[in-house]
Amino acid sequence: MATASSSSSSDFGKSLDAPTCTVCLQIYKEPVGLPCGHTFCRVCIEKYWGSREANTACVCPNCREVFAQKPKLKKNVTIAHLVDSIVNLNRRVKSGVNESHCEFCNKEAAKRCVPCEILCCEQHLKPHQHKGHKMVDLGVKTKELRCTEHGKPIQLYCKDDGSLMCLMCTGGKHQNHNVVAVEIAHAELKGVLAARYYPRVSQSMQSVASQLQHVQEEEEKTENSGRDAEDRVEEKRRLVCQFVNESMALMKSQINKRKMEKLSLLGKQREKLEQQMESLRQGKNTMDTALQELKSISFLQGSKDLLNRLETMSDFKSVKTTPLPVLDFSKEKKNLDVLINLNKNFLEKIQKGLVEYPEKVELDHPEKVELEYPEKVDLNRNNLISLYGRTPRLDPNSVHPLIEISRDLRTATRTRTENRYPEHPDRFDFRPQVVSSESFSSGRHYWEVDVTSSSSWRMGICLNSMGRKGGEVGLGENPESWCLLKCFKKYSAHHNNQKIDLSLSGSPERFGFFLDCEAGELTCFGDSRVLHVFRGNFLDPVKAAIGVYGFDDYIRFSSF
Structure with a gap:
């Protein structure tokens, strides 16, 4: 029989002695039981009784109990099942069959009995369950239980x-x-986890999931923003290269033109001097011939004609050339040096970093993260154009019916009759105004407006949320807009119905606007001179805005 200390099904099979018949000393074949409790093979007990005398024929070979009548032989089901299990187990062990089959039959095992340490199929696990044995899945190690x-x-x-x-x-x-059953401890601990820790973990998971989603969205925005920035930088590179090439070609053309002009003048002077030289050479030859004349009479006869010829020679006594200015390219060199230094400064700023990020970022509140600009901006026009230049485009959905915009969306013209535009919530319906398609809420941006053909206008910025309907949405007449105004050749700055007169000589043809969202400043220029600085909260999206008031006047966003 199997020992209780067996640790595995294979050990169980190896330590189990096969039940044998005491008559044939072989494994039972069709075991049958006698009333005395002993079991023998059906064939063995029949032969044993048949070999004995009649009066003692029915006797137990083990205990020698005599039966008056031949007992009815019944199959010993328990021994038969045990024999089948042991035979099958030994067969599987010898053939290396995977230990995933029932150890009583050859069916697929469903559970393992922990106390008995044997594998059972669905049929053979039921007796173990009725006895209250612990059943576990096949992959569970029983040693740990x-x-x-x-x-x-x-x-x-x-x-x-x-x-x-x-x-x-x-x-x-x-x-x-304080000792309790494992089932009770299991239920109590599950209750604690469900009541105390599960809500905390679930809430934390939701918070982390929200932050993770925000970070992923920021990553996507950063990728898109980075690609857009690269595209804009590439466009600027093309424009810079085009500007440099055109500038170099123009300088070379001017240099060559001045060189050819001077060479032409020098050629004329050279021809004049060569003619004078030839005339002098002829006079000298005549004098040499006369001086070689030995006869006095012949010399005197030709002297009068010689003197007349020498007198008629032009300017041989005083040969002068007209001084020409030396070619001076210092102005071109200076312009190139300015361009080179500008590029050097630009590269140094890029290497040092144009922006400085805060050392600590609170992930729980990413909206608090702000960019800081550590250095003061150089307001030189070339610097503003090269670093922050923009060319806004007008938004067709916002244009007033009395304004017509060009196909390239850069020019706004005041018309005398209304244009038929479709209804749109962003369209101005009272003031002849229009805003840009682009919105700005971070970074630095510079654009210029050409007002050569406009005598009355408003220009500046407004919040994207500013209303578009009614008379209360004029630029500079509410808290949501900041603008310059020209009226009757006078200039002023306006915000929230507050007016500041500006002293400006002449009539500038170009106005510039430099928006620093993080610094909260809008610097307004008139022909590169600072006219006024507006201060406000420009971290909310703002748009470039213009209003055209003179009939047939037009205003255009300049391109760089």
């Missing part, structure tokens, strides 16, 4: 020291401890 000290199945849980134990452990160090 037994007491390490006594080797018995774990059935209890000590609340005092949080250890698992068997029944024998209750008499030792756990004698006076």
Whole structure:
């Protein structure tokens, strides 16, 4: 029979002695039981009784009990099942069959009995369940379900020291401890987890999921923003290269033109000097011939004609050339040096970093993260154009019916008749105004407006949320807009119906606007001179805005 201390199904099979018949000393074949309780093979007991005398024929070969009548032989079902199980087990062990089959039959095992340490199919596990044996899945290690000290199945849980134990452990160090069944401890602990920790973990998961989603959205925005910035930088590179190439070609053309002009003048002077030289050479030859005349009479006869010829020679006594200015390219060189230095400064600023980020970022509140600009901006026009230049485009959905915009969306013209535009919530319906398609809420941006063909206008910025309907939405007449105004050749700055007169000589043809969202400043220029600085909260999205008031006047966003 199998020993109780067997640790695995294979050990169980190897340590199990096969039940044998005491008559043939072989494994039972069709075992049958006698009234005395002993079991023999049906064939063996029949032969044994047939070989004896009639008066003692029916006797038990083991206990020698005599039966008056031949007992009715019944199959010993228990021994028969045991023999089949042992035979099948030995067969699987010898053939290396995977230990995933029932150890009583050859069917697929469903559970493992912990106390018996055997595998059972659905049919053979039921007797173990009726006895209250613990059944576990096949992958569970039974050693972990037994007491390490006594080797018995774990059935209890000590609340005092949080250890698992068997029944024998209750008499030792756990004698006076609060001990409950593992099922009760399991239910209580699950209740604690569900009531106390599960809501916390769920809430934390929601918070982290929200933050994770925000970070992922920011990553996507950053990727898109980075690609857009690269595209804009590439466009600027193309424009810079085009500007440099055109500038170099123009400079070379001017240099070559001045060179050819001077060479032409020098050629004329050279021709004049060569003619004078030839005339002098002829006079000298005549004098040499006369001086070589030895006869006095012949010399005197030709002297009068010689003197007349020498007198008629032009300017041989005083040969002069007209001084020409030396070619001076210092102005071109200076312009190139300015361009080179500007690019050097630009590269140094890029290497040092144009923006400085805060050292600490609160992930719980990403909206608090702000960018800081550590250095003061150089307001030189070339610097503003090269670093922050923009060319806004007009928004067709916002244009007033008395304004017509060009196909390239850069020019706004005041018309005398209304244009038929479709209804739109963003369209101005009272003031002849229009805003840009682009919105700005971070960074630095510079754009210029050409007002050569406009005598009365408003220009500046407004919040994207500013209303578009009615008379209360004029630029500079509410808290949501900031603008310059020209009226009757006078200039002023306006915000929230507050007016500041500006002293400006002449009539500038170009106005510039430099928006620094983080600094909260809008700097207004007139022909590169600072006219006024507006201050406000420009972290909310703002748009470039213009209003055209003179009939047939037009205003255009300049391109760089």
